[in-house]
Amino acid sequence: MTTYDDRASLTDLTAVVERVRSSVEGVIEGKPEVVRLSLTVLLAEGHLLIEDVPGVGKTMLAKALARSIDCSVRRIQFTPDLLPSDITGVSIWDQQRRDFEFKPGAIFAQIVIGDEINRASPKTQSALLESMEERQVTIDGQTYELPSPFMVVATQNPVEMEGTYPLPEAQRDRFMARVSIGYPSADAELQMLDIHGGVNPLDDLQPVAHAHDIVKLVEAVRGVHVAETVRRYAVDLVSATRTHPDLRLGASPRATLHLLRAAKASAALSGREFALPDDIQALAVAVLAHRLLPTAQAQLNRRTSEQVVQEILQRTPVPAAPQQGGLGMGRTTPAYPQQPPRSL
Numbered sequence: 001m002t003t004y005d006d007r008a009s010l011t012d013l014t015a016v017v018e019r020v021r022s023s024v025e026g027v028i029e030g031k032p033e034v035v036r037l038s039l040t041v042l043l044a045e046g047h048l049l050i051e052d053v054p055g056v057g058k059t060m061l062a063k064a065l066a067r068s069i070d071c072s073v074r075r076i077q078f079t080p081d082l083l084p085s086d087i088t089g090v091s092i093w094d095q096q097r098r099d100f101e102f103k104p105g106a107i108f109a110q111i112v113i114g115d116e117i118n119r120a121s122p123k124t125q126s127a128l129l130e131s132m133e134e135r136q137v138t139i140d141g142q143t144y145e146l147p148s149p150f151m152v153v154a155t156q157n158p159v160e161m162e163g164t165y166p167l168p169e170a171q172r173d174r175f176m177a178r179v180s181i182g183y184p185s186a187d188a189e190l191q192m193l194d195i196h197g198g199v200n201p202l203d204d205l206q207p208v209a210h211a212h213d214i215v216k217l218v219e220a221v222r223g224v225h226v227a228e229t230v231r232r233y234a235v236d237l238v239s240a241t242r243t244h245p246d247l248r249l250g251a252s253p254r255a256t257l258h259l260l261r262a263a264k265a266s267a268a269l270s271g272r273e274f275a276l277p278d279d280i281q282a283l284a285v286a287v288l289a290h291r292l293l294p295t296a297q298a299q300l301n302r303r304t305s306e307q308v309v310q311e312i313l314q315r316t317p318v319p320a321a322p323q324q325g326g327l328g329m330g331r332t333t334p335a336y337p338q339q340p341p342r343s344l
Helices: 007-025 032-043 058-067 084-088 122-134 169-173 186-196 211-222 228-243 253-269 277-291 296-300 305-315
Strands: 048-051 073-077 089-094 099-104 111-115 136-139 142-145 151-156 177-179 247-249
Touching: 007 032, 007 058, 007 211, 032 048, 032 058, 032 151, 032 177, 032 211, 032 253, 032 277, 048 058, 058 073, 058 111, 058 151, 084 089, 084 122, 089 136, 099 142, 122 136, 122 151, 122 169, 169 277, 177 277, 211 253, 228 253, 228 277, 228 305, 253 277, 277 305
Parallel strands: 048 151, 048 177, 073 111, 111 151
Antiparallel strands: 089 099, 136 142
């Protein structure tokens, strides 16, 4: 397993991330925190759900991330008449060979863009469940492995929009994080008009990293150290969602695993070889909120899942820093930051 013992290697990997970040930020103006979260999910081997109103750049962000990496990309436009076989593929009878031949669907790509995923029926949405969790597709009893790296970047409009279906709980739970882009600031929107007013910003976007670079980055992230106190802190946060009076469905054990993996990727993006509670705090809302279901009373009181997670962050004690370095590599762990949680 790759570790961060080789500092030159860490520098090289950081340079790759910076190139991808700069490339995407050249298209998405004024949203560096959204771009950072997207890269965090990519390095943590997760899937990203982008939810916002139409016209704020959801699909543009997904395309910019995909085009910045030299790997296979497929886009699926989800519509009410889309069939599960359109996503996974189908076996077709070959008259000459007198046998069934498998025709791969759009899911067989390294980065899959699912545009307006909640405009398809729940039956079609469920076609992504196996591929997102197990990175494979089973058709007619035959299992087909998906390429590596593999990431689903899905966009969706709020469920209040016309012609949308709410994502099933099992589908939402497979997305590592949810992000809302939001409207740009006045200066960022003015800059967008000056730069992109007459051209498509994606036309000149060229790959700045290869798929094997991303594989190396993922392997390096797996080697990030997470102390037991930090792991317990993540468990305490997730456990608190299962007993909160404003929630009728808390976060799953998969959410805990996703939170830990995202924290390791965030630490790597910051140039650290160990995760801190601050990484957990910064990612908690993005990783946990979309999995939670508020009670009817909480909805009447206009309590959102994001507010509940922020409340849990404020109430859960941050673990104290260890007295001695526990990395076993001659380096000491710095004091954990005792400060209010920040958001990505």
